[in-house]
Amino acid sequence: MGQSWVKTETAGCDLGDERLNRRLGAILEALGERPGKSLPTAFQDWSNTKAAYRFFSNGNVSEHRILEGHFAASALRIQATSGPILILQDTTEFNFKRASPEKIGFTHVSTGQKLKDGRRKKHVVCGFQMHASLAITPDGLPLGLTAAKFWSRAAFKGTAALKRKINPTRVPIEQKESMRWLDNLRLSTELAGSPERCVHVGDRESDIYELYCLIEELGTGFLVRSCVNRLAEDGGTTIAKVMAEVQASGTHEVRFRDAQGKEQCAVLSVRYATMTVCPPIGKQRKYRHQELQIIHAEELNPPEDREPLLWKLITNLPVGCHAEAVNKLEWYALRWKIETFFRTLKTGCRIEELRLATADRLPAHAAPKAATLLV
Secondary structure (H helix, E strand, O other), rough: OOOOHHHHHOOOOOOHHHHHHHHHHHHHHHHHHOOOOOOHHOOOHHHHHHHHHHHHHHHOOHHHHHHHHHHHHHHHHHOOOOOOEEEEEEEEEEEOOOHHHHHHOOEEEEEHHHHHHHOOEEEEEEEEEEEEEEEOOOOOEEEEEEEEEEEEEEOOHHHHHHHHHOHHHOHHHHHOOHHHHHHHHHHHHHHOOHHEEEEEEOOOHHOHHHHHHHHHHHHOEEEEEOOOOOOOOOOOHHHHHHHOOOOOOOOEEEEEOOOOOOEEEEEEEEEEEEEEOOHHHHHHHOOOEEEEEEEEEEEOOOOOOOOEEEEEEEOOOOOEEEEEHHHHHHHHOHHHHHHHHHHHHOOOOOHHOOOOOOOOHHHHHHHHHHHOOOO
């Protein structure tokens, strides 16, 4: 990894000062050669290390401005390819142990060892969240990030507690953290420059009706694993009820590794159907019904030592035959690549070992590490 790579990744980046631009290039080059090392170890001299720390303390430096060059380079790589582009969206948490967690932000409450009175000791885990969109080809070749959002929570509020006060489906999407899915979708589609080529792929957390409406508005595609049994057709039935009457079109074999790393093979029974999907009841005046394709793939004869595979996918892409349904299953299976990206940031780049003490500096330090992984 040399200067040519660094120039490509920083060509579209302007931090407002040529010295900052050059320093970013030096940081990318050092981290590219030693991605899992700390700044002192990556640079191997104190002068450049101090300059790097001053860089991250500069008010003009942010994670988004650092990644601008990488986003521009991703757009060029997308334009250099042909055919569909899969844009994988997902969220991860980076957790840290700090004496003053409020300086960073809260991710969740963890339950620890049992106390003498039988209760579990609880403590707040601090850190920040990263929501990223990763572009790949249908062959699995990574093309780079197309959008990324970093944030930390000022306070931790449990979802269950919020549900006791208000029905989440009636809260405007703009007031929810889940708005990040729509923001990344819009930014990624604009960056790619060819909405008709993009297929936005997400897990069950991305099963958001507003997202489907935005995709229709932008003229792009999506493939999402569903978690909501939505109302269907005229509103008098549900997706699950309609799919229960659909006959299997055939089978599909998938190979994967389980939680213990053991190789597994599963034979899935595949069903697909086109139907009208209705908005949530509280939002039916605001959003129109969507004509979408549903794919259900359920494992036949699963082993007793693990949960059977069951994928319930929803898409606006054509699914008119068994082969097209299998094609969408294969595309969704590539979603694991963004999980691998997040895992490498944590284990390979060791972001959770950073010793910076405040929330504003941690994401800025994580951003160049993310860029070095995808070239």
